Amino acid sequence: MFETVVYSPLFGIVLSIAAFEAGIWIQKKTRKAICNPLVIAILLCIAVLVLFDIPLEAYNKGGDIINLFLGPATAVLALNIYNQMDVLKKHFWPVLAGCTAGSITSIGSVFLLCKAFGLDDSITKALLPKSCTTPIAVGIAESQGGVVAITMVAVLLTGLIGALAAPLFAKVFHIKSPVAQGLATGACSHALGTTKALEMGEVQGAMSGISIGVCGIITVILSLFL
Incomplete structure (x- = not known):
């Protein structure tokens, strides 16, 4: 039984x-x-x-x-960007520049550290998309031959650390712009970070939500060259 x-x-x-x-x-x-x-x-x-x-x-x-449901969840990210289209148009270049810088920094730092510590290639590919939201990160890891279980743990820890540290870093580095706060939070800690960004303010939450989708697209493109 x-x-x-x-x-x-x-x-x-x-x-x-x-x-x-x-x-x-x-x-x-x-x-x-x-x-x-x-x-x-x-x-x-x-x-x-x-x-x-x-x-x-x-x-x-x-x-x-x-x-x-991870597949449909990935497609739904487009709806979030659409709903925030007015905000995206108003801050298009800062969003694009910030998300690109965040994605390059995330992937680049992971790649270099994995090489420095001599980690297995499958582990490296599993960790590369750790700053993406889970559906996109899992898709990248699977397509690149990474260990999906490691990817999911890395995404979870990244989001949790980002959600906890976002307000502290904004205070320490005197980042007062709501747009910058939201973009930075969403770019490094995806959905979990966005929940904290929403607590920080409406603009922060909107920008963080936008950065999830934009960073996801950029990360998918960058991962093709690694």
């Missing part, structure tokens, strides 16, 4: 949804950036699998179904 339940696709789907809902509840209660619903959901899923000795293959019966 137990194996029948855990090997059902519904098990992975229900566990993922329940864990994420628990993460949302905890985040609302604590109001702490570090208590990100996605991070909490991942930890809860891992805890359940380890505690009940459930094979990852069993969870993936439903988890793979959830992964199917």
Whole structure:
């Protein structure tokens, strides 16, 4: 009976949804950036699998179904850019220059550090898109032969660190422009950073949302040459 339940696709789907809902509840209660619903959901899923000795293959019966939504989620990023078209037109060149600089810095630093530490090529390709949102990062890693699991962890940690550090760096480096704050946050820490940018202000949130899609496109192009 137990194996029948855990090997059902519904098990992975229900566990993922329940864990994420628990993460949302905890985040609302604590109001702490570090208590990100996605991070909490991942930890809860891992805890359940380890505690009940459930094979990852069993969870993936439903988890793979959830992964199917990564493709549509990537396409939806275009809608975010469309909704912010007026803001994008007003700040087109700063957005383009900022996102290009951020993408080049992210990919370049990862590439050089991986080479310096002699990391395997598959790991390097998995880490290169770490500053993109998950759907785009996973797509890049898969097409380049990178380890997707490492990519997802790198994206998660990058987003979490960015969300925590964005307000601090803006204060330390005296970055007062809402446009610059939003672009920098979204360019380095994608969706998780955008949640923090929205707390910083409406303009910051809009610019961060725009930078997710723009940086994703730029990163896809740059990854073709590495």
